[in-house]
Amino acid sequence: MNIPYTKHTLPNGLDVLIHEDHSVPIVAVNLWYHVGSKNETPGRTGFAHLFEHLMFEGSQHYDRGYFHPLQEAGASLNGSTNADRTNYWEVVPTNAIDLALWMESDRMGYLLPALTDAKFANQREVVLNERRQNYENRPYGLAGMAIVAALYPEQHPYHWLTIGDADDIRAAHIDDVRAFFQRYYHPRNASLALAGDIDAEQGLALASRYFEEIPGGETPPRVMVPALAPRQEDVRLVLEDRVELPRLYLAWHAPALFADGDAELDLIAEVLSSGKTSRLYRALVYEQRIATEVAASQNSREAGSFFQVVATAAPGRTLAEVERAIAREMGSLVEKGPTDIELERCLAQAEAHFLFRLQTVGGFGGKSDQLNAYNTFLGDPGYFDRDLERYRSATPAALRAAAARHLTARGRVVLSVVPRGRLALALPDSQPVAVS
Amino acid sequence: MAADRSGLPSLGPEPAFRFPEIHRTVLANGLRVWTVPHRQVPLVALLALVPVGASSDPGDRPGLAAITGDMLDEGAGDRSALDVHEALGRIGAQLDLEVGHDATVLALTTLERYVDRGLELIRDMLVRPRFEQREFDRVRDLRLNRLLQLKDMPPALADRAFTQLLYRNHPYGHLPIGSEGALRALMIRDIAAFHRRAFVPARTTVIAVGDASREALTEAVANAFEHWSADADGPIADPETFPEPAVPPSRLALVHRAGAAQSELRLGHVALSRKSPDYHAALVANMVLGGQFVSRINMNLREDKGYTYGARTAFEFRRAPGPFVLHASVQSDATADALREAIGEIRAIRGERPITRAELELGRASLTRGYPRSFETADQIARGAAQLALYDLPDDYFSTFIPKVLSLDEAAVTAAAFQHIDPARLLTVVVGDRDKLMPSLRALELGDVADVSVT
Numbered sequence: 020m021n022i023p024y025t026k027h028t029l030p031n032g033l034d035v036l037i038h039e040d041h042s043v044p045i046v047a048v049n050l051w052y053h054v055g056s057k058n059e060t061p062g063r064t065g066f067a068h069l070f071e072h073l074m075f076e077g078s079q080h081y082d083r084g085y086f087h088p089l090q091e092a093g094a095s096l097n098g099s100t101n102a103d104r105t106n107y108w109e110v111v112p113t114n115a116i117d118l119a120l121w122m123e124s125d126r127m128g129y130l131l132p133a134l135t136d137a138k139f140a141n142q143r144e145v146v147l148n149e150r151r152q153n154y155e156n157r158p159y160g161l162a163g164m165a166i167v168a169a170l171y172p173e174q175h176p177y178h179w180l181t182i183g184d185a186d187d188i189r190a191a192h193i194d195d196v197r198a199f200f201q202r203y204y205h206p207r208n209a210s211l212a213l214a215g216d217i218d219a220e221q222g223l224a225l226a227s228r229y230f231e232e233i234p235g236g237e238t239p240p241r242v243m244v245p246a247l248a249p250r251q252e253d254v255r256l257v258l259e260d261r262v263e264l265p266r267l268y269l270a271w272h273a274p275a276l277f278a279d280g281d282a283e284l285d286l287i288a289e290v291l292s293s294g295k296t297s298r299l300y301r302a303l304v305y306e307q308r309i310a311t312e313v314a315a316s317q318n319s320r321e322a323g324s325f326f327q328v329v330a331t332a333a334p335g336r337t338l339a340e341v342e343r344a345i346a347r348e349m350g351s352l353v354e355k356g357p358t359d360i361e362l363e364r365c366l367a368q369a370e371a372h373f374l375f376r377l378q379t380v381g382g383f384g385g386k387s388d389q390l391n392a393y394n395t396f397l398g399d400p401g402y403f404d405r406d407l408e409r410y411r412s413a414t415p416a417a418l419r420a421a422a423a424r425h426l427t428a429r430g431r432v433v434l435s436v437v438p439r440g441r442l443a444l445a446l447p448d449s450q451p452v453a454v455s
Numbered sequence: 456m457a458a459d460r461s462g463l464p465s466l467g468p469e470p471a472f473r474f475p476e477i478h479r480t481v482l483a484n485g486l487r488v489w490t491v492p493h494r495q496v497p498l499v500a501l502l503a504l505v506p507v508g509a510s511s512d513p514g515d516r517p518g519l520a521a522i523t524g525d526m527l528d529e530g531a532g533d534r535s536a537l538d539v540h541e542a543l544g545r546i547g548a549q550l551d552l553e554v555g556h557d558a559t560v561l562a563l564t565t566l567e568r569y570v571d572r573g574l575e576l577i578r579d580m581l582v583r584p585r586f587e588q589r590e591f592d593r594v595r596d597l598r599l600n601r602l603l604q605l606k607d608m609p610p611a612l613a614d615r616a617f618t619q620l621l622y623r624n625h626p627y628g629h630l631p632i633g634s635e636g637a638l639r640a641l642m643i644r645d646i647a648a649f650h651r652r653a654f655v656p657a658r659t660t661v662i663a664v665g666d667a668s669r670e671a672l673t674e675a676v677a678n679a680f681e682h683w684s685a686d687a688d689g690p691i692a693d694p695e696t697f698p699e700p701a702v703p704p705s706r707l708a709l710v711h712r713a714g715a716a717q718s719e720l721r722l723g724h725v726a727l728s729r730k731s732p733d734y735h736a737a738l739v740a741n742m743v744l745g746g747q748f749v750s751r752i753n754m755n756l757r758e759d760k761g762y763t764y765g766a767r768t769a770f771e772f773r774r775a776p777g778p779f780v781l782h783a784s785v786q787s788d789a790t791a792d793a794l795r796e797a798i799g800e801i802r803a804i805r806g807e808r809p810i811t812r813a814e815l816e817l818g819r820a821s822l823t824r825g826y827p828r829s830f831e832t833a834d835q836i837a838r839g840a841a842q843l844a845l846y847d848l849p850d851d852y853f854s855t856f857i858p859k860v861l862s863l864d865e866a867a868v869t870a871a872a873f874q875h876i877d878p879a880r881l882l883t884v885v886v887g888d889r890d891k892l893m894p895s896l897r898a899l900e901l902g903d904v905a906d907v908s909v910t
Binding site: 040042043044048065072079080084087088090091092093095115116121122124125128141142143147149153157158228229231232261262263264293294295301304308311331333334363365367369370375378379380 | 457461467544545547549565566593600609715719748757763823824828831832834
């Protein structure tokens with residue numbers, strides 16, 4: 020899959036990536052800042068994401084909200100924050116490319132003069148409501164927080180989720196916004212991708228016109244990531260929640276995004292839970308009917324991943340049964356590896372998913388987002404073929420070795436989420452945890 | 456040349472866009488075949504549309520259409536349930552089986568080189584599902600478990616209560632998934648009978664969009680489907696003949712959820728059908744009121760007050776009149792204030808603050824300038840074409856959308872808002888903590904608060 024592109028770095032350090040695709044008269048503008056919740060510190064969590072919200076509240080030369088002129092031009096737009104990066108994107112009709120670049124560059128260069136206490140207070144409330152809606156008021160919504168808190172020690176930057184702690188969000192101060200902006204929001208810490216109905220030369224000229232006046236800033240220091248001590252025993256936890264059915268979460272530390280073993284664990288996740296003939300679905304949901312759903316995933320991140328298996332017990336079945344069945348299936352995978360036929364199926368699925376993502380020029384996961392991902396994490400926007408090759412070159416033996424090395428039965432975080440007041444439904448010897 | 460920041464740059468000339476042309480043929484068995492070449496990525500999107508959905512559920516069998524749809528991939532033709540999924544996996548297919556109020560859709564995207572295998576699988580699922588007892592028992596259990604889990608999800612509770620209260624004793628009066636009691640009473644023979652009644656070639660449209668010529672796509676679909684012969688085994692009611700729903704017995708209903716961190720809200724009433732001549736004007740009116748981020752309601756509830764992560768309104772267009780509805784999840788102690796503001800905005804657009812020229816232009820422009828974006832992927836094009844098939848829209852529908860929207864003025868859009876959005880008819884559903892909310896909800900003067908439990 021060849022995605023031709025050009026890459027230039029402006030004098031202020033901004034990388035500009037351009038990919039031409041003239042099939043629809045739209046252009047995707049996609050801007051990554053290499054900052055996420057792993058740049059936060061304990062007690063100040065949730066800030067990178069709160070900051071992202073403020074980026075939509077207006078900047079010095081257009082201080083009436085970010086959405087209005089772009090939606091009027093026919094754009095779709097959004098932004099998101101995760102542990103490692105913050106991205107912003109617009110997909111605009113070809114004739115609105117100037118507008119989109121003007122708007123993105125104005126908030127990169129001139130956000131602070133437009134910042135007010137009222138905006139800050141308002142978005143803090145919006146984010147607290149986002150947290151209530153997507154975590155606190157959602158069944159199993161707090162499980163992810165309990166998992167990462169147990170997987171990573173307190174000083175580790177993956178110890179908290181990107182949404183952050185509610186008290187930390189309430190305690191955030193407008194002065195923190197200024198410091199954060201100066202440290203992370205500048206051209207040298209950013210990567211701009213344009214994809215779609217634009218020619219490369221014109222795209223570069225426009226990017227220069229709008230962004231080159233912005234001072235480059237300094238590359239932020241790399242986040243210190245403490246080494247993880249290997250664990251000999253499982254950590255067993257239980258969380259009470261407003262749910263009907265108990266659910267089991269199993270989590271393991273895993274190789275970082277693009278590191279050796281990352282693609283293999285991605286494929287193992289497919290072998291385990293993609294489709295009805297995957298091992299865990301077939302055993303737990305289809306044949307034994309002890310679970311209502313099961314999902315395995317390799318959660319790939321820049322400074323270290325975690326592999327997770329989640330299964331919900333069917334009514335009347337226990338998490339202990341579910342845990343045993345998962346252990347049996349994973350044990351057999353570690354022992355014998357996948358069959359050729361399984362691997363072939365998972366490769367077809369991996370290749371198709373890869374192509375599905377590249378059908379769009381913009382949005383989350385489209386070509387512009389992927390160019391920026393490769394550029395930000397690897398310095399190589401043209402990594403498409405090599406990325407796919409990571410999967411194509413995988414062998415049953417390599418998958419088996421990765422499973423044996425990373426997914427052993429000890430040293431896991433094992434979380435039972437049970438209906439309120441039904442602690443007895445947890446796996447034996449689980450310690451209650453409180454998350455809010 | 457440095458950037459001029461004294462004002463926003465103006466837009467260039469509108470780019471030209473050729474909307475996809477659909478190549479239409481009808482097979483001898485009456486099945487419609489629609490194809491569109493789309494050459495960007497070596498993929499093909501295949502979609503089969505059967506215009507029969509949950510609104511065709513018998514009154515005592517809510518959920519029948521949905522579980523019939525769910526059984527299509529549980530063994531078909533020569534393949535067992537596991538074999539169907541093994542075959543799907545081996546061609547990297549993404550399969551979506553969707554049963555809505557008006558239609559059942561099988562959508563499958565795969566690599567272009569597997570188009571014939573993808574069509575064979577769709578054909579077998581549609582035409583030769585096995586409907587085996589063992590698989591049915593398992594699938595029904597999974598649905599019952601899903602219903603159980605939905606009891607903990609405020610958005611699902613709100614949708615269920617809103618639907619049941621708004622369309623009492625009406626074909627649209629239940630969610631497609633149905634109810635626990637009806638699912639338990641269902642027999643495999645009900646499903647086989649429903650399938651014989653609903654799934655016939657003369658009612659079906661198969662759409663193929665992807666990296667091949669229109670001739671090749673058409674031929675591939677014809678090869679897969681030309682031998683399907685079946686006549687409908689009994690009638691399916693036409694939604695256009697559905698009776699008008701009764702007026703809900705109360706205007707404000709509460710679903711209790713102790714200690715809820717937020718209140719989940721639905722406000723709305725029955726509005727207009729997809730075929731209404733007011734369709735375009737209603738879309739524009741909704742863009743002004745609540746259809747996007749910069750609409751009045753989100754700017755008020757989120758950006759001004761901070762009550763919510765977001766609030767949107769929409770007309771849900773169906774073959775018979777569907778609802779106009781506002782969705783939002785708001786912090787508990789702001790529930791009554793959020794409702795007051797939302798209802799105030801709905802009232803204002805019809806009178807005290809009519810749609811302005813600037814708002815009209817913003818609403819029209821968002822719809823028209825953004826329109827080509829919805830034709831980027833094969834799957835988007837297939838789904839757009841499916842709308843034409845389901846709602847019987849004219850062949851030139853895509854290319855006339857923009858001029859039709861642009862021809863609307865303030866008067867036309869205000870008239871549509873007046874006609875199709877009515878604060879006096881709003882039904883309000885709140886999922887939240889009764890003890891915290893009751894006093895402030897009573898103060899809203901929307902009449903008695905009906906304390907409802909969701910079944």
